[in-house]
Amino acid sequence: MTAPILIFDSGVGGLSVVGALRTRLPGAPLAYVCDNAALPYGTKPDDWLVARIVAVCRAAVAASGARALVVACNTASTLALKALRENLSIPVIGTVPAIKPAAHASRSGVFGLLATSATVSRPYTQRLIAEFAPDCTVVRLAADRLVAQAERVLTGMPWDDAVITASLAPLWEASRLDTVVLGCTHFPLLREALVRHAPRDIVWVDSGDAIARRVAQVVFPAWHDTSESDASWASAAQQAGLARTLAGYGFSAPYSLALPATVSTF
Numbered sequence: 001m002t003a004p005i006l007i008f009d010s011g012v013g014g015l016s017v018v019g020a021l022r023t024r025l026p027g028a029p030l031a032y033v034c035d036n037a038a039l040p041y042g043t044k045p046d047d048w049l050v051a052r053i054v055a056v057c058r059a060a061v062a063a064s065g066a067r068a069l070v071v072a073c074n075t076a077s078t079l080a081l082k083a084l085r086e087n088l089s090i091p092v093i094g095t096v097p098a099i100k101p102a103a104h105a106s107r108s109g110v111f112g113l114l115a116t117s118a119t120v121s122r123p124y125t126q127r128l129i130a131e132f133a134p135d136c137t138v139v140r141l142a143a144d145r146l147v148a149q150a151e152r153v154l155t156g157m158p159w160d161d162a163v164i165t166a167s168l169a170p171l172w173e174a175s176r177l178d179t180v181v182l183g184c185t186h187f188p189l190l191r192e193a194l195v196r197h198a199p200r201d202i203v204w205v206d207s208g209d210a211i212a213r214r215v216a217q218v219v220f221p222a223w224h225d226t227s228e229s230d231a232s233w234a235s236a237a238q239q240a241g242l243a244r245t246l247a248g249y250g251f252s253a254p255y256s257l258a259l260p261a262t263v264s265t266f
């Protein structure tokens, strides 16, 4: 059995990145874990969350034999990526609010960040805004009640219009706001409701494809992408003519094969 890519979230939110992963990595085995006994994460204290997230992910990685962990949760990623990387020996790919793409997408320079109350107030999020949207006005809006709405919708129940209206209302006070970052992986699952409740055309930006691209880089260097050459490796990658020879067989220029320092050479 091929080791899967493990997707983790507090609930069903992580499913919003599965489509992008399947598109980017056709045929790659996936596994999913949710900590639904502790849902929602967005309103819980940081110290408790870090310990919980590490414990859940360690257990799930051991159970699934995963080759990589995708933390498909902004609330967990903006808090616990470092702790996860210290505690796991496989690659950990996080999800953070798509501030940079939103800053590019917004024509007015006024955009919203819709996320859990934890994510909107985290230093990590503040740093993203300072780095990638220094000239923008970012309306940060905690919308914890939308998490339960997404959980409802995915189990086939209708969303509650009153909750959606009330959750979004503060965004529309910024008359020039033209773009909204879906900074919680649950929210793309409510896209239809969000679009219906917006008073004007809005660009909704989520992190799904960016995560999938990152996973593709980390987990399967190049070979999954049929638009590119297959990857190759060599311990002496600079050998003259080698790259061209490999190219003739559909391979990209060779990566240098990293060998442990203890491996002897002539």
Ligand code: DGL
Residues within 6 Å of the ligand: 009, 010, 011, 013, 014, 039, 040, 041, 042, 043, 072, 073, 074, 075, 076, 116, 119, 147, 183, 184, 185, 186
């Ligand atoms: N889906 C999660 C996120 O991206 C969190 C939802 C929650 O448990 O509060 O932030």
